[in-house]
Amino acid sequence: xxxxxxxxxxxxxxxVYMDFIRREGAPTALRRDNAxxxxxxxxxxxxxxxxxxxxxxxxxxxxxxxxxxxxxxxLKDHAKILMDRTxxxxxxxxxxxMCLADIRNVTSHDSLRGKTPIAERHGDTPxxxxxxxxxxxxxxxxxxxxxxxxxxxxxxxxxxxxxxTGDAMTFxxxxxxxxxxxxVTELRSxxxxxxxxxxxxxxxxxxxxxxxxxxxxxxTDVILPPMHAREDDIDIGIDPSRQEQPPSMLFSSGCxxxxxxxxxxxxxx
Numbered sequence: 001x002x003x004x005x006x007x008x009x010x011x012x013x014x015x016v017y018m019d020f021i022r023r024e025g026a027p028t029a030l031r032r033d034n035a036x037x038x039x040x041x042x043x044x045x046x047x048x049x050x051x052x053x054x055x056x057x058x059x060x061x062x063x064x065x066x067x068x069x070x071x072x073x074x075l076k077d078h079a080k081i082l083m084d085r086t087x088x089x090x091x092x093x094x095x096x097x098m099c100l101a102d103i104r105n106v107t108s109h110d111s112l113r114g115k116t117p118i119a120e121r122h123g124d125t126p127x128x129x130x131x132x133x134x135x136x137x138x139x140x141x142x143x144x145x146x147x148x149x150x151x152x153x154x155x156x157x158x159x160x161x162x163x164x165t166g167d168a169m170t171f172x173x174x175x176x177x178x179x180x181x182x183x184v185t186e187l188r189s190x191x192x193x194x195x196x197x198x199x200x201x202x203x204x205x206x207x208x209x210x211x212x213x214x215x216x217x218x219x220t221d222v223i224l225p226p227m228h229a230r231e232d233d234i235d236i237g238i239d240p241s242r243q244e245q246p247p248s249m250l251f252s253s254g255c256x257x258x259x260x261x262x263x264x265x266x267x268x269x
Contacts, residue, residue: 005020106118159174
């Protein structure tokens with residue numbers, strides 16, 4: 001099971017690390033390289049408080065993190081394909097990663113004896129109903145109350161499930177007018193040709209500098225499958241000698257990914 005967090009800078013890592021522990025529990029070990037943010041006094045203090053073993057890989061030795069070749073590459077390759085197929089702009093790359101993560105997290109895997117990652121980790125069989133409603137970057141109308149005689153619908157793009165917000169059928173939608181990423185429950189596809197809203201027009205692509213989320217949403221976590229990084233990226237890894245494989249963590253262009261299959265956490269950058 002993998003958790004993905006958006007970060008504005010690597011200095012936020014201790015807070016994100018604590019969010020991970022709060023949601024998933026403390027791992028038995030944290031493996032990472034010698035990046036400053038990963039061996040800061042705050043991180044060392046967290047490990048001491050929760051009795052988490054410190055582990056380090058040698059610099060420039062990605063082969064010490066075997067999960068890297070199974071994890072980061074999958075995520076990046078499939079995110080590119082997803083945005084190619086849907087026409088999503090590069091500005092929403094993090095949302096694409098999160099959407100892929102959620103889907104993979106509720107998909108059964110042969111390596112887990114047919115279980116889903118979320119069932120293996122938490123013991124619950126996930127409900128996939130929310131994943132059958134829309135597809136990534138699909139154009140949607142979402143409801144927002146306005147004064148008469150304005151329409152009560154706005155134009156948006158579907159981004160995925162709104163984890164930890166509302167009920168199971170709460171979704172993340174990009175408001176094409178403002179660039180805000182909202183959690184909404186009342187939305188419908190523009191493909192509903194029998195009930196069009198002719199007063200709504202989808203505007204031009206929103207510039208990256210206007211695309212933002214609220215502070216509370218910036219750290220929304222999503223579970224991801226394994227991925228792979230190039231040599232200039234951050235890698236994550238699993239110790240093949242351990243029967244219970246540890247979690248891992250990846251920094252990449254404003255996001256952090258924890259890979260947590262069982263009890264230990266691996267992190268490198």
